[in-house]
Every structure is written in structure tokens, then in C-alpha cells.
Amino acid sequence: MLDVLMGNRKIPASHSGRNDSYLIMLKAFIAISAVMLIPCLGLSKDPDEAIYAAEIEPIVQAHCYDCHGDGMDKGDFAMDKYQSLDAHFKDIAVWYEIWKNVRGNLMPPADKKALSESEKKKVLSFIERVVFKIDAKNPDPGRVTIRRLNREEYRYTIKDLFNVDFDVEDNFPADDTGYGFDTIGDVLSISPLHMEKYLDAANTIAAKAVPVDGPQIVEWWVENKEFKSEQNEKHHMGYIPMDANWTFKSNRWVAHDGEYELSLEFTIKGSNEATEQTGTLNFGYDGKDLVQRKIGWDNSKSLKVKTKARLQAGNKVPFHLTMEPGNPPGEGKNKLIVSIKSIVMRGPLDGSQKDYPWGFRHIFSEGPPPPGQNERDIYRRTILGRLATKIFRQPADAVTVDRLVKLARMVDEQPGKNFEHGIRHAVIAMLASPRFLMRAEIQAEPDNSGKVVLIDEYALASRLSYFLWSSTPDEELMKLAGEKKLRANLRAQIDRMLAHEKSKRFVESFVGQWLQARDVETINIDARVALGIKDLEQARRQFNGRVRSGMREESELFFEHVLKENRPVSELLTANYTFLNEDLANWYGIKDVKGREMRKVELGGDSKRGGILGQGTFHIVTSNPTRTSPVKRGLFVLENMLATPAPPAAPDVPPLEETLKGKNKNLSLREALALHAQDKACAACHARMDPIGLALENYNPAGLWIDQYNGKPILTEGKLMTGESFKNAKELSHILATARVADFHKALAEKMLTYAVGRGVEYYDAPTINQIVDRVGKNQGKLRELIYGVIESAPFQKRRGDGNMLAKIKP
Numbered sequence: 001m002l003d004v005l006m007g008n009r010k011i012p013a014s015h016s017g018r019n020d021s022y023l024i025m026l027k028a029f030i031a032i033s034a035v036m037l038i039p040c041l042g043l044s045k046d047p048d049e050a051i052y053a054a055e056i057e058p059i060v061q062a063h064c065y066d067c068h069g070d071g072m073d074k075g076d077f078a079m080d081k082y083q084s085l086d087a088h089f090k091d092i093a094v095w096y097e098i099w100k101n102v103r104g105n106l107m108p109p110a111d112k113k114a115l116s117e118s119e120k121k122k123v124l125s126f127i128e129r130v131v132f133k134i135d136a137k138n139p140d141p142g143r144v145t146i147r148r149l150n151r152e153e154y155r156y157t158i159k160d161l162f163n164v165d166f167d168v169e170d171n172f173p174a175d176d177t178g179y180g181f182d183t184i185g186d187v188l189s190i191s192p193l194h195m196e197k198y199l200d201a202a203n204t205i206a207a208k209a210v211p212v213d214g215p216q217i218v219e220w221w222v223e224n225k226e227f228k229s230e231q232n233e234k235h236h237m238g239y240i241p242m243d244a245n246w247t248f249k250s251n252r253w254v255a256h257d258g259e260y261e262l263s264l265e266f267t268i269k270g271s272n273e274a275t276e277q278t279g280t281l282n283f284g285y286d287g288k289d290l291v292q293r294k295i296g297w298d299n300s301k302s303l304k305v306k307t308k309a310r311l312q313a314g315n316k317v318p319f320h321l322t323m324e325p326g327n328p329p330g331e332g333k334n335k336l337i338v339s340i341k342s343i344v345m346r347g348p349l350d351g352s353q354k355d356y357p358w359g360f361r362h363i364f365s366e367g368p369p370p371p372g373q374n375e376r377d378i379y380r381r382t383i384l385g386r387l388a389t390k391i392f393r394q395p396a397d398a399v400t401v402d403r404l405v406k407l408a409r410m411v412d413e414q415p416g417k418n419f420e421h422g423i424r425h426a427v428i429a430m431l432a433s434p435r436f437l438m439r440a441e442i443q444a445e446p447d448n449s450g451k452v453v454l455i456d457e458y459a460l461a462s463r464l465s466y467f468l469w470s471s472t473p474d475e476e477l478m479k480l481a482g483e484k485k486l487r488a489n490l491r492a493q494i495d496r497m498l499a500h501e502k503s504k505r506f507v508e509s510f511v512g513q514w515l516q517a518r519d520v521e522t523i524n525i526d527a528r529v530a531l532g533i534k535d536l537e538q539a540r541r542q543f544n545g546r547v548r549s550g551m552r553e554e555s556e557l558f559f560e561h562v563l564k565e566n567r568p569v570s571e572l573l574t575a576n577y578t579f580l581n582e583d584l585a586n587w588y589g590i591k592d593v594k595g596r597e598m599r600k601v602e603l604g605g606d607s608k609r610g611g612i613l614g615q616g617t618f619h620i621v622t623s624n625p626t627r628t629s630p631v632k633r634g635l636f637v638l639e640n641m642l643a644t645p646a647p648p649a650a651p652d653v654p655p656l657e658e659t660l661k662g663k664n665k666n667l668s669l670r671e672a673l674a675l676h677a678q679d680k681a682c683a684a685c686h687a688r689m690d691p692i693g694l695a696l697e698n699y700n701p702a703g704l705w706i707d708q709y710n711g712k713p714i715l716t717e718g719k720l721m722t723g724e725s726f727k728n729a730k731e732l733s734h735i736l737a738t739a740r741v742a743d744f745h746k747a748l749a750e751k752m753l754t755y756a757v758g759r760g761v762e763y764y765d766a767p768t769i770n771q772i773v774d775r776v777g778k779n780q781g782k783l784r785e786l787i788y789g790v791i792e793s794a795p796f797q798k799r800r801g802d803g804n805m806l807a808k809i810k811p
Helices: 020-041 047-063 085-090 090-102 117-131 151-162 194-208 373-394 398-412 420-433 457-468 475-482 485-501 502-514 527-533 536-542 543-562 581-590 618-622 628-643 671-675 680-694 727-735 742-756 763-778 781-791
Strands: 219-222 247-254 259-270 278-285 288-296 302-313 314-325 338-346 452-454 579-580 597-603 798-800
Touching: 047 085, 085 090, 090 117, 090 763, 117 763, 151 194, 194 420, 219 671, 259 278, 259 288, 278 302, 278 338, 278 727, 288 302, 373 420, 373 781, 452 457, 452 597, 457 485, 457 502, 457 742, 457 781, 475 485, 485 502, 485 543, 485 781, 502 543, 502 742, 527 536, 536 763, 543 579, 543 618, 543 781, 579 581, 581 618, 618 628, 628 671, 628 680, 628 742, 671 680, 727 742, 742 763, 742 781, 763 781
Parallel strands: none
Antiparallel strands: 219 338, 247 314, 259 302, 259 338, 278 288, 278 314, 452 798, 579 597
16 A cells, blocks of 8 residues: 555665654555545555555554564564555465464564554454454354264263263273364364274173163162261262271161162272281171271272171161271381272062162163063153163154164064163164264254354253263253253353362363373473482382372362352462362471361462462473473463463474583573573574573472572573563462463463364454453453353354365365
8 A cells, every 4th residue: 555655665674763753654644645545546445455554554664664574574574575455464374473473462572662552452453354354243153073072071971871980091092182182173083993992882881881681689879978977077988098097877778678788899099019008997787897808908990898788678777887997008108098989789689679770770760661562662762762862962853763763672572682682782873873972063054154053052052061071961951952941041050060060070171181280190200300319219209199199189179169169260370278188288398287188278478389380280291300391381381371372493403401511511491591592593482481481490390399400599580571570480470360361361261262162262263262351351350250251152152064065075
């Protein structure tokens, strides 16, 4: 535009930096004149070009051309190299870089004149509307990739459908990840190996879920939570330390008088190596011990004891389980823990009462099958219609149910088979079906890629359930979806789901991947270097599995607390509390925390802990085996907390260890990084990352606090690219939670949206992210508002057609 009015002449590079005010005023004058003259001259009828010339180009020239225009192309990035505005607007890659840097407050750099908020908003709005062609009022929901259930989703879905615990780690290959998560559709495809494993799994699960022996002596499963500890009501039988006396009691309902078989299944945990510790486990009824078992270290997956007792029918039959300590574990040895897996009552043993086992009555809801095949078909239709709706996560159509009934009847009529064999076979077919294995959604207009529609309420129930529970929708969600009332009651359902114990799955999965907490127990850290001792065995005993698992639980419980108590998102960075047990508190040097149970612990004002950046999880996953990594830590914060990931490292850059050799071996990491970043190709990225990472250098690779490195005091002061200065990790956290809190909200919103919808965040998601960040800011920065925002957003609620895929295939 300006080139046309100025005779296609560029301002010479030699003029850059001289008479800037005059040049800017001149260009602005020409731009304003252009707005008035263009229609008269007939040069252009495009109002966007006029707006660019009058409003956007003066901002770009004033703030960007010193480095990226008028002959300057710092970083090989020039913004005025185009022959026409039309060509300029079509170069989305360039505008995407401008948009990212302006949006992330990275450009202009801190040593240049910053954009005002109105200028920033004006530039971003123009790019989004004109270049990206985004409709802010109707955001593009993006594409939806049909994807299979990942391993955790499969495991929890089977658990919730059939109450069967299926070992996905041993039976399925590991899931690929994308954008840091294992929920991404593009990487969750099905290979021939997967299909083979799914067929085997369907047979294994159906064998456990559908009994084929008909009505039998009844088994009653007793849940651990029914037994309450006399010492601590919150304590459960999944974790019973063997070094103390414990008593658990339950008043259990018994249906019929008679003799019963009682079986107790448990495991011994706490140590990978044999110890001398022993104890005695007692299980009894009505104040009397029925069975007593001396126990000690055992690496078996499962141990079982059985006994018999004559019980009387009633609602308050008293059972008890006690633990009595024996020999201690020995010096330096880990303490053992008993974990009760199940308690099962079977009876009456005389066979006077028979039925399908308790856990299977939801399948055979009307009891034993009738004798005639036609009557059995009616019963099959009832059973299989209900199961197909649950397994396929939407109402089963009549054609599908007819096929399943026909399949089940065909098996029933075979020699040696019965009604239950047929139902089992139909269940196998459903579990091997793509309608179960794949998370697919019915498209209203699949060939119309321009048509955006709300997903139906069954699809919404499924998206909601797999987001917050990693599993299939429950009956309440399905009922509301069937009545088309789920959207009308969405907020209440989100609150119900977050209050449910299944929400721990979301916490473990999201925190496990966003903060990499699921890796903290397996990452290689040389404990000898971290502790400054040479004895490997001694180092491992101190930095043991309990400390590492405590760190993981600390991060999970911390996030869960902020979410369930609906605290501000910023509290994730600045909280003056954390979650500890005795092992982890001792590791951190925090006094007066006793016992293995994790609990909320208030921290003093001078504490070196508090917030994500003070947790061992963060320190371990951002370190190398023998030293911290300021680069990894800085990059982690940029990507996960500021939504400004640095570009990939330049090729053939030597590792920092090369810099620390020879005459430089005693350098501090700050000094070594300064040498390492002297390469111009590396300097820009290191200027973003290094100050952040160096602020966290007081935490060693195992999360211990240190004051020196290589005999030199650790210096932690620095400055963000956006200009904020800090002296240490606490001040850095405070800046992220205040001056840069909108960036933190944006980063977390992008991560959570990615996790929820199964794809990466694209430029057309900008209005969605902006809307989420705005609503969080307007609601006191509460974390739950962010969850609401993701679920109520266009990408979560809507979809567009994929277009006619056949038409796109070239002959």
C-alpha cells in the first residue's frame, strides 16, 4: 500500500535508527491519506488493506522495523519483503510467528518500547480476523480424529462396566503421546498387534464378567471401605503398616442363615528386598478369630487365606480384621505394608440358595433364563440391548441388537453350550467392536466441512466422562443425554463428577502428564551425587521409592485440593502449604510430620517449598542424572506455565557438559551457560530459558536444597524476557502468579483443552482460549472456572464435518 503511494520505494537501511520520529509520522500521514484517497483513485476496494495501512502498519513500523524491516532481518525474519499486501496476508507462517510473539509478550523484547494494551489488542485482532479469518463470535471447533481408547481409558472403562480389573500394562503395547498427552487422536490408531491383543482381552474379560455355570452358591463381595479403622476412621485396608497394631471392623449384612466360606486376598508391599519384619493377620466374626496368618516379606502378586463360619441372617453381623506387629524390619530396611485386595463371602454352602454371583446380577437382572428359546430371545434382547447401550455409549439400534441376539442363540444351541455361553460370546463381539474400542461420534453432515454443529448429547456425555473420569458415562449421564437435558444441567454434572472419587483419575492422568508426575518414580537420578555420598546402597536407601512416590502424590493431591476447593489457579504457584508424609517431609527438611499418610501441611513464611516450582516432582523431571538442567527447567516453565515454548535447538549444538570440561570444569552453571550461549544461533533462546532455570538452581536433581555448586555460591537473580526482575525462585513464582498470571491461565487452558479434545491447540483456537482466560479472570481466577470454560467451549461442544474424503483422493 505504502509502496504504491511512495513509488514502490523502500526506506534505505542506512536511514534505520535516524529521524525515526519523522519517518513514522510521514508513513502514518501517508497511511491516513490512503484511507481517504484509495476509493477515489480506484487503487483498491479492500477495507482491510486500508485498515492495515492506517492502524496496523504504523504500529508494526514503530515497534518491529528496527529489527525486522527497512532492510533489517534479525533472525532471518523480515516483515516488509512483499510486493503486495495480498501476498503479505497470504503468508500465514510469518503472521503466525508475529501473532505468537505478540500474544506471548515476547516481542517487542524488554529492551525495546513495549506495545500498549490497546495496540496489542488491535494487532492481534487484525491478524485473527484478516489473516487467520477467524470469527471470534463463532470459533472453529476444529477437527475431530476418531481415536481408540488409550490404555488407562480401556482399563477404567472395563472396571466401570464389569467390575473387572484388567492388566493393560502387561497385555497392551504402550500408548504413543502427542503434545505431551496420551489422549491425542492422531497417535491413537489401531495396529494389527493392537487388534490381536484386543481380541485376547475381550475373551479374558468376558470370561470374568459373564459366568457360564448358571446360578450357583452365591458369592458376596465385601468392599474395603466397609471396614473402619478404630485408630483412624480415614484409614483403609488397602494400606496397613505392619509395624503397629491395627483393628478394622464392619457390620455386614448377611442374607440367609447357614455355613459360609470366607476368603481374604492380600499382598505384601513396601520393599523390593527381603526383610526380617513379621506380623500376624487375624480375621474373625462376632469377636472371635476365625483364621490367623503369620506374614512377612513376600513378592507374590497375591496371597489368600480361607475359613468357614456359621452365620445368622441380619443387618449387623460384626466382622473384624486385626494386624499385630512381630519382628521389626531391621536397620536400614523398608517397612512392610499389607494391602487387602478383596474379602469374599460364599454361601450358604448347602446350596439352599442359588443365584448368579452378586457382581453379575446387573447382567442377568431377571434371574435364571426361561426354558423356551423364544422366551430366551426376549430375555437375550433385554440383556444385550442394555449391555450394548452401555458398551457402545449410545442407544443400541434394533438391527445391532437383533444380530447380537441371533449370535447368542446360535451359541446356546450348540452341543455343550448354554444360555450364558451365548451371552458371553455376544459380549466378546461387543468388546472387539470398533464401536467400543474407538471414540467416534455421529456427524450430522460428514461431507460438509463448512458446517459446524453441536455434538449430540450422548457424544457430549462421552466427551465429558472421558475427560473427567477417563471412562464411560455412568447411568445418570446417559439418562440425561437420553432426555436431552445434559446441556441444561451441565454445570451441576461437572460438579457432581469432580466430587466423585473417579475424578482422581483425571488428576492422576492430567497432572501426571502436564507436570510429568507419572515419571518421577522411574527417572534416573544418581542418588550418590544428589546426596554427596559414595555408597550406592546407602544413597538408594535414603532416596528410595517411598520418597519418589511421595513426590508424585504431593503434586497430585496439591492440584486436587486447588481444584476441589475451587481455589485460584495462581495458588498452584504461590501456595503456602503442600502435602507431605513423614518420609517426604524428612527429605525436604520439614519437621513435625509423622506417619506414612499424606496430609496437608502449612508452611512457614521462610519455607523453601510451596507451589509447583518448590516440589520434588518438578526438580526431578527437569534434571539430568548427575546435575540440574537450567535449560530444561526454563523450557518447562516457558511451555507449561507461560505458553511460550522456545523453538527447537539448533542442530549440532554440543551438550553443556562439553563446556564444563578442561579449564572450565569448575565453572558455575551460570558461567557455563553464558559461554554455551555465545553462539548467536543459541543466544535468543537461552535468553528466554536460562534466567528462569537459574532461579531454580538451589534445588538439586533430587529436590534437595543446596547453596553452592562447585564450591561457589549459587546466584539466582534474573529477568524475564518481558522485563520483570526477580531474585530467587519465590519471587519468580510470585511474578508468574501476578504480572504474568494471564499467561499462566492461557498456558493451563491450552494444556487442558489439548488433553480434553484430543488434539493440539491451533491458531483458530485463539478466541476459545481468550474466552476461557477472560472468564477465569472475571471469576477470581478459580481453577474450576477453567474446567467449566474448557467443557463449555466450542471445541468441546461442537464439531464440523470432515469433508468428502473420497472426493479428495486423486485417481
